[in-house]
Amino acid sequence: MPLTNLKATETYFRDRETVIELTQKLVRIESVYRENDPTGNEEEVANFVAQYLGDIGIETYVEEVVPGRPNVIGIIDSGKPGKTLLFEGHTDVVTEGNREAWKYDPFAAEIVDGRMYGRGTNDTKGNLACMITACQSLLLDKEEFTGKIILCIPCDEEGLMLGIKHFIKNGWADNVDGAIICEPEENQVCIAQRGAIRLRVDIYGKMAHGAISWSGINPNWRMARFIVEIEKLEKEEKARLGRDPLLNWPSITPTILRAPVKGEAQINVIPDHCMMTLDIRTVPAQNHDELLGKIDAIITRLKADDPDFKVNLTVLDNRPATATSKDNPVVRATYEAVAEVTGKEPIYNGVPGATDGTFLHVHGIPIVTIGAGDREIPHQINEYVDIEELAETTAIYRLATLKFLAGEDLQ
Structure with a gap:
C-alpha cells in the first residue's frame, strides 16, 4: 500500500487534465495506417508531437523513415551519469472501418460517462499522451534523477514496424538499460509477449x-x-x-x-x-x-x-517471443510504481500479440509492457479508454521513471 495517496496530490490532478487534453488532440489527427497506402499518414501527428516536445523543453529529433512517415525522438538528459530508460509509443492507428457503425465520431475524442471514444484512444495514443505527460510532469516539478530518458515515438507499428527498425538501426537504442512499452494492458505488468x-x-x-x-x-x-x-x-x-x-x-x-x-x-x-x-x-x-x-x-x-x-x-x-525476469530493474520499478499508485497488488501478465518492443528485446534491451486501456478493445469499433485510467497510467510512468533512474541498483 502507498504511504501517501498519490491520487490526491496536486501533481496528479494537474497531470490528469494535461493527459486528457493531449490525448484528445492526438486522436483528432487521423494518422491511420492503410495497407494500400505505403506513404502512411503519420506525418501530421509526428509534427504535432515534435512541436509539443520542443515547447515543453525536450530535445527533439524528427527522422523520416520513408516519405511521409517520420519517427520522433525526445531526449531528457539529467547531466548525471546513470542508466537510460526508454519509453515507446507509436503514432499510427488502424483504420476506423465503417464510420457509420460507430456510436461516436472515431476521430472526435468525445468524453461520455468517464470514457473517451475514438480510434487510438486505447491503442495507443492515450498511452503516448501518458508517457509524454509523465515526462512533462517531471520537468515541471524539477524532479531529481540520474541518467537519461528517451522517448521513442515511431511510425508504422500497425504495419511492418518500419519505425522501430529504423530507430534501432540509427543507434538510438544503443546503451538503453530498460524500456517501457506503452500499450493498452489495463495497467498489468506484462513481462512476456508471444x-x-x-x-x-x-x-x-x-x-x-x-x-x-x-x-x-x-x-x-x-x-x-x-x-x-x-x-x-x-x-x-x-x-x-x-x-x-x-x-x-x-x-x-x-x-x-x-x-x-x-x-x-x-x-x-x-x-x-x-x-x-x-x-x-x-x-x-x-x-x-x-x-x-x-x-x-x-x-x-x-x-x-x-x-x-x-x-x-x-x-x-x-x-521471436519475449520474456523478461520479474527481478529485472525495469520490471521491479514498474511493479513498485503500480503498487504505490493504485494501492493494489500488481498483476503480472503477457501480451498476446507482438509490439515494437519485440525488436528492442532482440537488440538486448529488457522490456516491460504496460498502459491504460482494456486489452480486448484495440482495433474494435467504438474503441475507448477510461479517462481515470489515463491519469493513473501517467502517474505510474512518472513514478517508475524516478524509481528506475534513482541512481540505485534495484537488482
Missing part, C-alpha cells in the same frame, strides 16, 4: 475444366492436405509445450485462402494456383528455426507422396 511468424504458402497446379479433372492438377487438394498436416502440428506443439502461464497456447492459424490467386474464380474451372497465409504465434519455449523446420518436413513428406505437389513457402515476418 512471437509471430507470418508465412505465405503458394501451391501450383494446372488449370482445367472441372468436368475433366484428370486433365488438370488441382492445387486445392494439395493445399487441403497441407492444412490438415498444419493442424496436426499445432496440436503436437500444444501437447509438447502445454499452456504458458502468461501467454496461453501457441497457435498456427490459417487466415487468407485464395484460389485462383489472380483472375475470376469459376465453379467449373480448376485453378492453376492456390495461396494461403499462416499467422503463427509462439511462446518463449519455442524455437522459430525448429518450428519452420517442422513445416519444411511436412512439405517434404507431401512432395514424396505426390510428384505433382509444387509449393513455395515465403516467410513474410519473423518476430
Whole structure:
C-alpha cells in the first residue's frame, strides 16, 4: 500500500487534465495506417508531437523513415551519469472501418460517462499522451534523477514496424538499460509477449475444366492436405509445450485462402494456383528455426507422396517471443510504481500479440509492457479508454521513471 495517496496530490490532478487534453488532440489527427497506402499518414501527428516536445523543453529529433512517415525522438538528459530508460509509443492507428457503425465520431475524442471514444484512444495514443505527460510532469516539478530518458515515438507499428527498425538501426537504442512499452494492458505488468511468424504458402497446379479433372492438377487438394498436416502440428506443439502461464497456447492459424490467386474464380474451372497465409504465434519455449523446420518436413513428406505437389513457402515476418525476469530493474520499478499508485497488488501478465518492443528485446534491451486501456478493445469499433485510467497510467510512468533512474541498483 502507498504511504501517501498519490491520487490526491496536486501533481496528479494537474497531470490528469494535461493527459486528457493531449490525448484528445492526438486522436483528432487521423494518422491511420492503410495497407494500400505505403506513404502512411503519420506525418501530421509526428509534427504535432515534435512541436509539443520542443515547447515543453525536450530535445527533439524528427527522422523520416520513408516519405511521409517520420519517427520522433525526445531526449531528457539529467547531466548525471546513470542508466537510460526508454519509453515507446507509436503514432499510427488502424483504420476506423465503417464510420457509420460507430456510436461516436472515431476521430472526435468525445468524453461520455468517464470514457473517451475514438480510434487510438486505447491503442495507443492515450498511452503516448501518458508517457509524454509523465515526462512533462517531471520537468515541471524539477524532479531529481540520474541518467537519461528517451522517448521513442515511431511510425508504422500497425504495419511492418518500419519505425522501430529504423530507430534501432540509427543507434538510438544503443546503451538503453530498460524500456517501457506503452500499450493498452489495463495497467498489468506484462513481462512476456508471444512471437509471430507470418508465412505465405503458394501451391501450383494446372488449370482445367472441372468436368475433366484428370486433365488438370488441382492445387486445392494439395493445399487441403497441407492444412490438415498444419493442424496436426499445432496440436503436437500444444501437447509438447502445454499452456504458458502468461501467454496461453501457441497457435498456427490459417487466415487468407485464395484460389485462383489472380483472375475470376469459376465453379467449373480448376485453378492453376492456390495461396494461403499462416499467422503463427509462439511462446518463449519455442524455437522459430525448429518450428519452420517442422513445416519444411511436412512439405517434404507431401512432395514424396505426390510428384505433382509444387509449393513455395515465403516467410513474410519473423518476430521471436519475449520474456523478461520479474527481478529485472525495469520490471521491479514498474511493479513498485503500480503498487504505490493504485494501492493494489500488481498483476503480472503477457501480451498476446507482438509490439515494437519485440525488436528492442532482440537488440538486448529488457522490456516491460504496460498502459491504460482494456486489452480486448484495440482495433474494435467504438474503441475507448477510461479517462481515470489515463491519469493513473501517467502517474505510474512518472513514478517508475524516478524509481528506475534513482541512481540505485534495484537488482
